[in-house]
Amino acid sequence: MGRILAIDYGKVRTGIAITDELQIIASGLTTVDTKELISFLEDYIKTESVELFLVGEPKQMNNTPSESEALIIPFLEKLEKAIPDIPIKRVDERFTSKMAFQTMIDSGLSKKKRKNKSLVDQISATLILQNYLYSK
Structure with a gap:
């Protein structure tokens, strides 16, 4: 069984999370430019078996796509061309950034560490992945 890799796509940097081989545990992997x-x-897929890419789908409260969706669509097209053998699934990512920030507060991180936006992106990707695993 391959891993599931979650992507919290951003204009500047992107958070990435990954499951274990049994697809039970979601862990933050890194943040990438x-x-x-x-x-x-x-x-990454040269050294690890990945069977699915999860890409966050930003939506407004009224369920319409958010402005950042316009940036994600071209990325999805490039990803599909570059790595056609791994399917891509979209997952609603509403509130993940707020939940990530609250997670940082709850875990006792200092204000200085909470300002680390790359950590927020990585935690957001992990939350996207955890929500998917729970719903599966």
Whole structure:
């Protein structure tokens, strides 16, 4: 069984989370500069078995796509061309950034560490992945 890799896509940087081989535990993996994301994913799948990409789907409260969806669509097209053998599934990512920030507060991280936006992105990707695993 391959891993599931979750992507919290951002204009500047992208959070990435991954499951274990049994797809039970979601863990933050890293944050990558978005312009290097495709090459990072290509390198990652050379050493790890990945069976699914989960990509966050940002939505407004009225269920319409958020403005950042316009940035994600071209990325999805590039990802599909670069790595056609791994399917892509979209997952609602509403509130994940707020939940990630609250998680940081709850875990006792200092204000300085909570300002680390790359950590927020990584935690957001982990939350996207955990929500998917719970719903599965």
